[in-house]
Amino acid sequence: MMENPTYPGAVAIFHGARARCLSVPMRTHAEPGTPLGLDLEALEATLAANRVKLILLTPDFQNPTGTSMPLASRRKVLELAGRHQVPVVEDYIYARLHAREERIPSLKQLDRSNLVIHIDSFAKVAFPGLRVGWIVAPAAAIERLRVVKQTTDLHTDQLAQATLAEFLRRGLFSKHLAKMRKVYTSRLAALDEALRKNMPEGTRWTPPEGGMCLWLELPPGFDASELLIHVKERGVLFAPGRYFYVQAPLPNTLRLGFASLDEKQIARGVATLAELLKIEMRKRQRGVRRAERSRVALV
Amino acid sequence: MMENPTYPGAVAIFHGARARCLSVPMRTHAEPGTPLGLDLEALEATLAANRVKLILLTPDFQNPTGTSMPLASRRKVLELAGRHQVPVVEDYIYARLHAREERIPSLKQLDRSNLVIHIDSFAKVAFPGLRVGWIVAPAAAIERLRVVKQTTDLHTDQLAQATLAEFLRRGLFSKHLAKMRKVYTSRLAALDEALRKNMPEGTRWTPPEGGMCLWLELPPGFDASELLIHVKERGVLFAPGRYFYVQAPLPNTLRLGFASLDEKQIARGVATLAELLKIEMRKRQRGVRRAERSRVALV
Known part of the structure; x- marks a missing residue:
């Protein structure tokens, strides 16, 4: 199990x-x-x-x-x-x-x-x-x-x-751990702040209380793998959620790892991610409107 | 296979x-x-x-x-x-x-x-x-x-x-290897010499041309595991051959590892091994004679 x-x-x-x-x-x-x-x-x-x-x-x-x-x-x-x-x-x-x-x-x-x-x-x-x-x-x-x-x-x-x-x-481990906890906590806070500042309505996440990653849900119907293709071109990477499912994958999920990036990189990455997501959302919005118009024309 | x-x-x-x-x-x-x-x-x-x-x-x-x-x-x-x-x-x-x-x-x-x-x-x-x-x-x-x-x-x-x-x-590996080959070759020669000097008739081995171990056969009917019990008390160890067989084990076989001992230790170990093997051989010889006598008495 x-x-x-x-x-x-x-x-x-x-x-x-x-x-x-x-x-x-x-x-x-x-x-x-x-x-x-x-x-x-x-x-x-x-x-x-x-x-x-x-x-x-x-x-x-x-x-x-x-x-x-x-x-x-x-x-x-x-x-x-x-x-x-x-x-x-x-x-x-x-x-x-x-x-x-x-x-x-x-x-x-x-x-x-x-x-x-x-x-x-x-x-x-x-x-x-x-x-x-x-x-x-x-x-x-x-x-x-x-x-x-x-x-x-x-x-x-x-x-x-x-x-x-x-x-x-030599007692270096506990010092190292205390330092890394501080570093990661600051990076996690930066990630949460960047997400709150940039992410469009409809995206959801619960900031974790530690660790190395955060789980993000895009609005329903969006596919993280498709979004990855666009953000990759701009030098941003994340792990699409579908890779992690044992069954019933949700394609609109993704994992953001924050442990290896500093606060600036995190802010920049999230801004890019949000920008490209918004572009995709507008495209879809236009697509829906066009579909609605076509439907009207065909009636 | x-x-x-x-x-x-x-x-x-x-x-x-x-x-x-x-x-x-x-x-x-x-x-x-x-x-x-x-x-x-x-x-x-x-x-x-x-x-x-x-x-x-x-x-x-x-x-x-x-x-x-x-x-x-x-x-x-x-x-x-x-x-x-x-x-x-x-x-x-x-x-x-x-x-x-x-x-x-x-x-x-x-x-x-x-x-x-x-x-x-x-x-x-x-x-x-x-x-x-x-x-x-x-x-x-x-x-x-x-x-x-x-x-x-x-x-x-x-x-x-x-x-x-x-x-x-840094080129240290080839130097190290050349040194170890020399050391092991000398230990192998010492082992072969000690065996030739001490081992009773009926034991057999073919000196290997390298590596870390030599395979020894005791006279038929002897059990290396039993011999191990005796030599262990005298601080000598070897691996009984039976541990290495996939099938049809020969109990009179044993493996001698020579890589981790110097020439003196090898000579001493083999002398002890040969001495205890000879004791076992004499015991068996007496046992055979006694059995022969009993048989005669019973006729």
């Missing part, structure tokens, strides 16, 4: 293992009575109707939607997982990039049934080029993963581990 | 993927008319009787037997692979550790049908702790492997690659 939309790499892994992938919709807008993140009613129904073997979740700053699961939802997920005895993989790789001071407890911290397989990495918070991560999980799961890892890569690069160990030992 | 015996990690990978593993015996003694390494008649029969999808070979200093496949055998393997259109994975990781000056051409060098997937690594010739290797293969195979690698580890550690690149750029 996966989130929909989700990280395409995760889908590729399970498809590669010929697993059947079910998905549960993500709520990307905070509406009264519906928390952000995983649709819990859909999760409950999916668990009731299928023999789910594994639940894969990113409760914090999910890729691509940027949503975080509130505390009450986390408790509910664990209750459902416990009732159906389904292990939960918690992808925690973005959680340390929280813009606000407080952090919501992880599924692993809340886990009373020993069902959570917590995966974490230095890739998003330190060095993507050092392929070092870790897993906190029940002993039986670790033992099975150890065997798989051994046949996959024998062991993890030692220079990378030694480098990270020294970085941590 | 695998060599028997072979590296257990390879067996684990294919078992993990639920592949059916066939095996072809390795010849570990040079007898008139039978080259060392893969039994070519058995290979031919296996290919004729089965729809083999992949042949996995280590033509140079095979782990665990230490054997190398002569040039004529390599040509024959390629001819058979071409006739049956079966890709051949050539594990080349030990080949640079040749004790003699000349090197036999690799299967990849001899390949005219573009069937060889040549895999190589810095692990055996430079730094095992830097997990960097490479593959030379037909474009279609590389593309499929690229997709698998991407879902496995996304990408290879960059610090490790940069470190190796700098090591190569």
Whole structure:
């Protein structure tokens, strides 16, 4: 069971293992009575109707939607997982990039049934080029993963581990993380501001509370892949939402990554994006009017 | 199709993927008319009787037997692979550790049908702790492997690659390799000498022409795992041969790794091994005599 939309790499892994992938919709807008993140009613129904073997979740700053699961939802997920005895993989790789001071407890911290397989990495918070991560999980799961890892890569690069160990030992990691959190928080604020200033009516987004990406919805009927063709010519890139769906893709969605650009670049990029979207909207408006005129002429 | 015996990690990978593993015996003694390494008649029969999808070979200093496949055998393997259109994975990781000056051409060098997937690594010739290797293969195979690698580890550690690149750029790798070849060759000579000096009649081995290990056969009826229990108490270790067999294990075989010990340690280790083997042989001799006496008394 996966989130929909989700990280395409995760889908590729399970498809590669010929697993059947079910998905549960993500709520990307905070509406009264519906928390952000995983649709819990859909999760409950999916668990009731299928023999789910594994639940894969990113409760914090999910890729691509940027949503975080509130505390009450986390408790509910664990209750459902416990009732159906389904292990939960918690992808925690973005959680340390929280813009606000407080952090919501992880599924692993809340886990009373020993069902959570917590995966974490230095890739998003330190060095993507050092392929070092870790897993906190029940002993039986670790033992099975150890065997798989051994046949996959024998062991993890030692220079990378030694480098990270020294970085941590010298206390540089927490300094680096504090700095990156500040940088990313400022970039996220710049992105939200630029969107509010430039985006035409009908586009929707909920600013995430951390992480590296924001999920944007164009007005219904627009296709992000088509818009990408135009903005690319002007040196702006984004990821069309359709790449992230396990099923039922919404073509009017897109992911904006803000972590690698400074505030000026973000403002410029969003202005270009908004400008070209408005052009497309006007074209469509004219098209509708023309269609209306033609219709009249034909009657 | 695998060599028997072979590296257990390879067996684990294919078992993990639920592949059916066939095996072809390795010849570990040079007898008139039978080259060392893969039994070519058995290979031919296996290919004729089965729809083999992949042949996995280590033509140079095979782990665990230490054997190398002569040039004529390599040509024959390629001819058979071409006739049956079966890709051949050539594990080349030990080949640079040749004790003699000349090197036999690799299967990849001899390949005219573009069937060889040549895999190589810095692990055996430079730094095992830097997990960097490479593959030379037909474009279609590389593309499929690229997709698998991407879902496995996304990408290879960059610090490790940069470190190796700098090591190569400065010309340090060829110096290091020349030094290690000298060191290993001297250790191999010390091992062969110690074996000739100490081993009782009935033990057999063919000194390899490079690599990191030597394959030893105890007299028939002896079990290397039992001998290991005794030598372990005296601080000597080896790998019982049974761990390496895909099928039909010979319990009287064992693998001696010589790469990580100096000449003195090798001499001491072999002396201990020979001493304890002789004790076991005498015990058995007495047992036989006692059994003979009992038999006489019972008549």
